[in-house]
Amino acid sequence: MHPGQKLRQLLERPEIIVIPGIYDCLGAKLAKNAGFEVIASSGFGIAASTLGLPDYGFLTATEMLYSVGRIAQSVNIPLIADCDTGYGNALNVIRTVKDAVQLGIAGVILEDQEWPKKCGHFEGKQVIPMTEHMGKIRAAVDARGDSGLVIIARTDARANLGLDEAIRRGRAYIQAGADVLFVEAPQSVAELEAIAQAFPDVPLVANVIEGGKTPQLSASQLQQMGFKVVFFAVSALLAVTQVMTACFEGLKKRGTTADFDNMVNFEEFKEFIGIPQYQELEEKYGE
Numbered sequence: 001m002h003p004g005q006k007l008r009q010l011l012e013r014p015e016i017i018v019i020p021g022i023y024d025c026l027g028a029k030l031a032k033n034a035g036f037e038v039i040a041s042s043g044f045g046i047a048a049s050t051l052g053l054p055d056y057g058f059l060t061a062t063e064m065l066y067s068v069g070r071i072a073q074s075v076n077i078p079l080i081a082d083c084d085t086g087y088g089n090a091l092n093v094i095r096t097v098k099d100a101v102q103l104g105i106a107g108v109i110l111e112d113q114e115w116p117k118k119c120g121h122f123e124g125k126q127v128i129p130m131t132e133h134m135g136k137i138r139a140a141v142d143a144r145g146d147s148g149l150v151i152i153a154r155t156d157a158r159a160n161l162g163l164d165e166a167i168r169r170g171r172a173y174i175q176a177g178a179d180v181l182f183v184e185a186p187q188s189v190a191e192l193e194a195i196a197q198a199f200p201d202v203p204l205v206a207n208v209i210e211g212g213k214t215p216q217l218s219a220s221q222l223q224q225m226g227f228k229v230v231f232f233a234v235s236a237l238l239a240v241t242q243v244m245t246a247c248f249e250g251l252k253k254r255g256t257t258a259d260f261d262n263m264v265n266f267e268e269f270k271e272f273i274g275i276p277q278y279q280e281l282e283e284k285y286g287e
Contacts, residue, residue, distance in 0.1 A: 003106035004148030007078040010037060011150070011180070011203055016223035021233035023049045023067075025074035031236075032075045033272070038106070039075070041068045043082040044119050045237040057116025061087035061096060069103035078106030080152065084117050086110050089132075090139035097143035097151075107150035109182060110136060112157065112169065120184035121212035125159045130169050134176040141177035152205060153178035156185070163191055167198045174202055180229065181205065185213040192217070196226035203228035210238060 010017055019038050020031050023045030031039045044055040046067050051058055068081040081100055086093035093110065100108050111117065112133035114126040127133075133153070140151050153173035157166040163186065170181045182205035183195050192215070196204060206227045208216055219230050243262055250260050257263070270276075 002101075002147045002149070003072070003078045003104055004101075004144075004150050007038060007080070007106040007150050008148055008179075010078070011228065016219050016227060017229045018219045019080065019229060019231050020236060021045060021231055022071065022236060025071055027236055028071045028075045028079070029272070032077050036077070038078045038080065039071075040080040040109075040231055040233070041071060041082050042233045042237065043084060044234050046082075048237060055117075055119035055122070057084070057118065059084070061092070065096070065099050065103065068100075068105060072104045072106075079104075080107040080109065080150070081105045083108045083110055085113055085115050085128075086136055086140070088115070090135045093136045093139045094143040097140045097149065101144055101147045101149055105149070107152055107180075108140070109152045109154050110140060111154035111182075111184070112173075117156075120154075120156055120207065121209045121214075123159075125156050127155070127157050127161065130172055133169070134172055137173050137176040137178050150179045151177065152180040152182050154182035154184055154205075158183060158185055158187070158191075163194060167195065170195075170199065170202075174199075179203065182207070187213050189215050189217070192222070192227075193225055200226065205229045205231065207231045207233055209234055 017038055019040045020036055021042035022028050022031055022039050023042050028039055043059065046064065047053050047055045047059050050063065050067060068079065072079045083096055083100065086096050097108060112127045114128055118125050137151065137153055155166050155169040155173065157169050166183050170183055174181055180203040181199060184207060186192050186195060192206065204227045206222045208214060208230060210216060222230050247257065247260055251257055
């Protein structure tokens with residue numbers, strides 16, 4: 001079964017799907033170990049961790065697909081990949097989607113920003129014409145073939161064109177063949193409610209960014225409104241940044257980490273990362 005088919009089965013469940021944003025294979029393994037059934041790549045996190053740059057469209061299609069491909073292969077749960085704008089026009093989207101299918105990715109997010117894009121909770125975003133993105137969605141539907149890849153259409157129109165235009169675009173993208181709708185960065189509970197009321201029969205995504213533009217509601221609150229998926233896209237990135245900062249500052253100040261308690265035990269980490277299994281293989285195939 002292609003991971004896309006597995007993701008579709010999860011979308012049919014009545015409960016909301018809580019999905020952590022991850023940016024590397026270790027995070028994917030930790031999320032799976034914590035019991036999550038689906039993960040999503042964070043373009044914000046991948047840009048920060050691999051390039052040390054903000055989510056300003058610096059990542060190329062090759063860099064993004066390389067990262068998400070390794071993540072998808074590191075765990076046996078579905079991965080939704082942030083594929084930005086598809087990295088060009090409809091023809092580029094075709095290649096991006098075909099590559100995603102080959103890499104075993106379960107779903108892709110395709111947004112209607114102009115390139116270079118920006119994080120959905122940044123200022124200064126611009127969007128392409130609605131009809132152009134409809135063409136990209138249709139191209140993605142054709143390119144996925146019979147894989148079951150879930151296509152999530154994202155609109156960033158709320159920022160500079162208003163909520164009504166974002167809803168209008170959402171309807172058009174669903175008509176073009178998208179499976180799931182993601183209206184990025186609504187700015188109040190009332191706006192979240194308006195989105196849910198406008199699409200009672202469409203699986204909807206909410207994106208919770210700590211300190212971002214959207215109210216930080218719980219999964220249960222969003223489910224009650226009518227949302228099907230909630231991303232916590234940068235939670236892990238922000239948490240790791242704080243812990244690493246504290247670790248490095250303590251090490252620089254004291255020259256030791258002996259008094260730094262916020263670490264996993266080394267033996268526990270070796271077990272988690274699979275050292276015992278590889279030691280067995282070494283013995284099996286050694287001289």
